[in-house]
Amino acid sequence: MGLFDAIGIAGTGLTAERVRMDVTAENLANADTTKAANGQPYQRQEVVLQQLGSSDFGGALSSAIHQSSGVQTPGGVEVAGIVSDSTPDQQVYDPGSPEANAKGYVKMPNISTVTEMTDLISESQSYQSDVTAMQTAKSMFTSTLGLLK
């Protein structure tokens, strides 16, 4: 276990939350995009997070030893992937639109602005929590250094 583990772990949390905020921003920006790269309406993107094991040798060894008890040496979090949300597209009645079909409906992305905004709030609060954890580790470290005076 290293001295700066806690700061590194909080850092992985910051990175993960930032990616989530980026993806939410992308979803919001494309809330009205009827033609994505494949010509279809934009599909909502979602981030999948996964737990990260310790990357250094000592941590990996300790995880292997305690594998039976299911304990993993703390290593933080990482983005496992960004996946498309398979919720069907919304159908909006807008006969004047050039995208409208024979019945006057336009296929719009499966994005709800309200969902995206609440996600954004939760992501920014998780980010704050990671910052607080990092600050606490830093002040603990500073008080240890104070012993050397």
Add this chain to the structure above:
Amino acid sequence: MTLVDSTQQLLEAAMRGSWQRQTAITNNIANADTPGYQPQEVSFESALQNAVSTGESPEEMQFQTETKAAEAGPNGTGVSIDQESAKLAENGLDYQALTQVVGARNDIIRSALGAAPS
């Protein structure tokens, strides 16, 4: 009595335990949105208490980071962000208290050695 007595060793072991707990809590907070994640915890106090009663030296003591089985909340993880934040604050203060005590004891030794306390 030696210069580094058992109380000092206990304080140092408690500082190590508190640091390890800090790492575990930070990991829980970082994984607050990871589906299927189970929170981790470090309980070093009971191990230290055992050491005091059995007279075992706490100097090289290792503490276990354990996974706590918790029911998954609506977001799919067992982490309660409020509880973890409270524990984070508490652990930070605990650690500060420990360093203050260690510092005060160092000052006593220092003044016994004839140096001015810092």
